[in-house]
Amino acid sequence: MSGALNGVRVLDLSRVLAGPFSTMILGDLGAEVIKVEAPGGSDDTRAWGPPFKGGESAYYLCTNRNKKAITLNLKTEEGKAVLKRLVVESDVLIHNFKYGTMEKWQLGYEDLKKLNPRLIYCSITGFGSTGPYKELAGYDYIIQAMSGLMSITGSEESGPLKVGVAITDVITGLYAVIGITSALYERERSGEGQSIDLALFDSAVSALVNVASNYLISGQLPKLLGNHHPNIVPYQTFPTKDGEMVVAVGNDRQFKKLCTLIGKEEWAQDERFATNDQRVRHRYELEALLSEVFKQKTAAEWRDLLNQEGIPCGPINNMKELFHDPQVAAREMVVSMQHPTAGDIRLVGSPLKLSRTPVQFRCPPPRAGEHTREVLRDLGIADREIEALKEKGIL
Structure with a gap:
């Protein structure tokens, strides 16, 4: 071939x-x-x-x-x-x-x-x-x-x-x-x-893509946001009962679904959080509220619930967890080769x-x-x- x-x-x-x-x-x-x-x-x-x-x-x-x-x-x-x-x-x-x-x-x-x-x-x-x-x-x-x-x-x-x-x-x-x-x-x-x-x-x-564009359009220097996103909220890590995970709510529709899932429908109507623009402006208020909710279940439990509703999320894998993930195997992202001196070696596909x-x-x-x-x-x-x-x- x-x-x-x-x-x-x-x-x-x-x-x-x-x-x-x-x-x-x-x-x-x-x-x-x-x-x-x-x-x-x-x-x-x-x-x-x-x-x-x-x-x-x-x-x-x-x-x-x-x-x-x-x-x-x-x-x-x-x-x-x-x-x-x-x-x-x-x-x-x-x-x-x-x-x-x-x-x-x-x-x-x-x-x-x-x-x-x-x-x-x-x-x-x-x-x-x-x-x-x-x-x-x-x-x-x-x-x-x-x-x-x-x-x-x-x-x-x-x-x-x-x-x-x-x-x-x-x-x-x-x-x-x-x-x-x-x-x-x-x-x-x-x-x-x-x-x-x-x-x-x-x-x-x-x-630098959107971060550079933000500066070139606004003239405002970006802040160090850690695991937050400069333009989208909530799009960050949250603490759960057994460690942190990532929740990436990309639009208002997904935010409404999240609010319904956690039994806080009123947050989707709150003028501070109803639109992404407002959520960005009030990010720390919303983060504090959501953090208390996510602490009530494990990361695996939240992942199952969020995936069922089509709300993007994921675990923070280390290398061992990554290379034991079935998706890595399904996508053939590890390949084995025979090297004349190193013997069998595993490489990223x-x-x-x-x-x-x-x-x-x-x-x-x-x-x-x-x-x-x-x-x-x-x-x-x-x-x-x-x-x-x-x-x-x-x-």
Whole structure:
């Protein structure tokens, strides 16, 4: 069975998270992805642990399946020459070197499009190729702080907090997939490649969505609301008899149903709570009233009652609870693969469910340089030349 991106070859010069996450998605969709690292392996996440299994870090394993791995010293002319031969036969190149690095090596877009005018060239940096911050390094934590994400995450008691995963890397990785697949689609019409200038900072700013719009329209700085929503009430956590749960009432109709369910129909008629606009203005009064009600039953009891009435709610799962949830199994969101050194590994599956060209999990995350000989042979490079390159430290 062929994947949606079968026949597309991607050169992945990225490391850590945003780039490798995007190329894993492309690989899941059928693209041939060749991961290029410096000799010995230069993806920092190979050493980010514990936990490790069979010498492989869990962090590295999470974003590198469905790839072949080669090693090349791109600081040498021989290494650049090999990469350029790969570029001629590839559709996409993606990297996340610091601004100006690839150009310094004569491997920038303007250099490589001369070899392959159809090349899609995606550059991921912290702040992009323009602006006063273009030469600064970009790390997710810093981007979360500078983009405003931390200023709206947390509560007045906690102060600003980062999100529990490197969310700006994840968002940027998704934007990279969108940009690359869009450029591939456009190439079918024009026959030409193009460059994609993608910044973690820009991606994080775009993720502010309604909160950014609230500020741009009103001019008012958002407050730290913790588990509250800035525009919808009640849309938050509530204490129950045995712990907290989330209740997400998205409109006035659902609020009326909630009031009926808990035997407080009069609250739906109260001018303080009758409309979402008023509930937002009187959020703390309503929260105090609802909290006393939700404390009377367990989270499971409330979940059954609320679900029966179509009122959105959910438990606050930890990792163990999540991966024992039957919905995770039903959606095949955990996959098992056999790794040559780590043995049986369990990885998060793909959320993409394509009906005719489903994603496939063809090969486990590769060891550094695992496929160097195979890939170079396919380029027509003889074994004796490969050995000579190894001896010189090029591979």
